[in-house]
Amino acid sequence: MRAWLYLLAGAIAVGIVTTPAILVFIFGGQHIDDSLLIAFATLMLAAGIAVVTMRDIIRCGLAMIVCFIALAGIYVQLGAPLVAAAQVIVYIGAISVLVLFAIMLTQTKSGSSRLTFQTQARWAGVAAVILFLLISLGVIGTNWPDVNARMHVVTETLAAVLFHDYVLPFEVVSVLLLAAVIGGVFLAKREDPSEETLQ
């Protein structure tokens, strides 16, 4: 019985994602790029909303992974396949796993009876909507100069720039990552009672 429900939910989700794409394709000028973008965008936003609204945290984490996948798709469309690859490897492969582990380590017993939202959630929602409107207004109202069509990033050129002009930030970032690793390990380390006594 439960398996049918999951299949149904999956079908609805697919439907939600593909319907705007099909609509845009039909009415927006038959451009594959547009409908692809719309599909990815819909998936991303839906997953994002799922991240912030679902009660079960594990499901939030999984929705976050879906969001990242969609984002990677949009990166590809923007002509930055390396960034898309990095997104998948780093965000989905590392950060999401980290998040899921942390969720596992901070599980609480009474998960379903607690509130998910703060008392200020309504105000937060209003603020978020207004923020979105402001950003949109700002962006749409700006006259972006010198804008051409989408450009594609050549990976070799990108690598050359990265290890030539931006080698210092590259190294610094690696040191930062080292520090983060050490710090994370130290912070999350369990205090071992047997280490207290010295011999």
Next chain:
Amino acid sequence: MMSDDLTTYLVLSGALFAIGTFGFLARRNAISMLMSIELMLNAVNLSIVAFGAFIPGLQNRGAVIALMVMAVAAAEATVGLAIVIAIYRNRKTPLVDEYDAMRR
């Protein structure tokens, strides 16, 4: 074409950012707040890549910046989650409004 327009991507980025803001301000679980922060960072990343794709003056270096941002986000997520785990060990709860030892 919609996908040839910078504003589309920027509006998308703004929407994701707004969603992330709402999640950060409204959720009780600390890890949910961190996930919302990740969403916000990703939104910014999207806008950086979009700029990189459309503005010739950047010479396609938007991707480099995006990579840096991604690395820093990873570091920050690491440390943040470690802190949450440490606090959880102390307070036995991941909910931020139950961290009230320093309140009146």
Next chain:
Amino acid sequence: MNQELTFLIPLIIALPLAGFLITAAIGKHLGKRAHLIPVGAVVLSWLVAMVVVAAVLFDTGPAAGTRYGGGPPFTALATLWQWIPAHGFGGSPDFTVSIGFFVDSLTAVLLIVVTTIGMLVHVYSIGYMAHDAGYWRFFAYLNLFMVSMLVLVLADSWLVLFVAWELVGLSSYLLIGFWYRKNAAALASKKAFIVNRVGDVGFALGIMAIFLDTHTLNIRDSLQILGAGSIPTSGLGPAPFPIPIAIVALLVFAGAVGKSAQFPLHVWLPDAMEGPTPVSALIHAATMVNAGVYMVARANPIFAAAPEVMTVVAAIGIFTAILAASIAMTQTDIKRVLAYSTLSQLGYMFASLGVGAFTAAIFHLMTHGFFKGLLFLGSGSVIHAVHEEQDMRKMGGLRKKIPQTYRTMLIGAIAISGIPPLAGFFSKDEILGEAFKNGFYWVWAIGIVVAVMTAFYMFRLIGLTFWGKSRVDPAVEPKVHESPRVMTIPLWLLAIPSVILGAILSWPGPPLGPLFGQSGTGLLAGWLEPVFAGAQQMLGRTETTFQIFGIDGALLGASIAVAVMGVVAAWRLFGVELGPIRGAQRHDQVKALTARVPGLYRASLNKWWFDDLNHVLFIVIGGAIANGAAWFDRNIVDGIVNGIGSVTRRAGGDLARVQTGRVQNYALGIAIGLIVMAGSYLFIAGH
């Protein structure tokens, strides 16, 4: 002016002042001997005063030779020191006030009254207050009163007079409330002081007005300027006064109304009878209440320059006279009858001042002081005899038991009724005569009615107290005894002037006249003539000689006739046992009479409800207004102040709720701030 006089005048005041200070300091430890210092001081002061008076009064005669010839009348001045050296500069007026004492014939006459009666009351008090625990305190206060009254009479500056005015009021307060543990006494003393204060406000304003008009606070100088009618300015000729003379006169008169208990400020005097009888005799019959009369007489140029105000003075005076006389006819407390009688006679004096007969007013002041003092001291003796009973309905038949008191009080009653040749006849007749001759017929008519009532209620008092069957409480009756000699001797000493003073002071012709160098007018008139000459001139009056067979004789006859009428009426109702004249007390006839006019009787018994009117006006309505103001102050004024405080505190408390300690709340605040700033930037810069 002799040098000795300049030394003696301050001595008159210094002696009782020393008596007061010493008795106040050590009197408590002297016990029964506490009277020695104060009484001694007052007796010495009397002696010195008599010397000064003799020097001043008897040098006005041809012995000094220059009175009618245009020389200045004899006066004595003793300036002690500059109290307020406030010299004006740059054109502002000079506010310098010196402590100085000035004796002219008016002051001398008052000195006689004040010191003589004061001395006799002091001696009387030795006997009357002998059993009282506050013996030393009484004498200390009495001496304080003597000091203040003497300073008042001798003062040379309006400000010094005002200070003494207030001091006299204070002494009156202390003495009325002498038995302070008695609630009625405490209330009465407060009432006296407060009602006095009302008049004093007017007086103070009057003094300020005098200063504004004349730029000097010296009495003689200011009266000279005010009498002249305009400010003497150099160059441009006379300028009118900034404050009209009529206003000045009215304000000054207001002070007299308060101090001398005229209508409408008369309500304190009957209640003042709560004080010991010597106090009533001294302060409320002979000296303090006369301060108002003295002050108006001293300020006669002010009044003479404002004839309208003089009419007001006369009206208030004669109205008070008849009001008080009507109340006295039904009172049952022996001291209250005498108090209302005092009010009535004071009314006579003010009426006399109002019609322009200043000399007559001072004459009546003198004679009244003596016989009213006598009556009060006598009533004290009666009260002492029946063991502190003051209700006349519980007296009667005391003629044979306290003969000395009886005889002296009878003399006093005859004197006040205006039967010749006792003192009261001369002074009262002069007032009524002057009123008629100066055209104030209504004053004369009301005065005649008051004379009838006066004679009636006085002999009612004598009848109820001394004649008829004894109604004294049987437990007390065997103990009724005559007062000790220390009390009866002052009574006789006061009785003598009550008999002969009138004749002496007003006998116009030989053989007394040439003895003192007068011609045509009486002795007192001769003394006081220089004081009132300016006023008489302003009012356009001239001296007329006494015509026994003309108008004066007719008026004389009328006065005697009404006095006799009143006496006989009293005899018919309240009995008489004067030698061959006998009559029984007819209480049933009295009851029948009062039943015929129940409204008038009740009005008289209730003092015409003035106390109740004052109570409603000031306590009830005034109290309500005061409570309203207090409510306003507590709730609105304080409410605003406290409200600011509580608003601040609550605002602080409410604002403190912003600090929740939760990061997400703060983050929401940041988000809102960002939205507001970005949004406003977009709006302002974009559109």
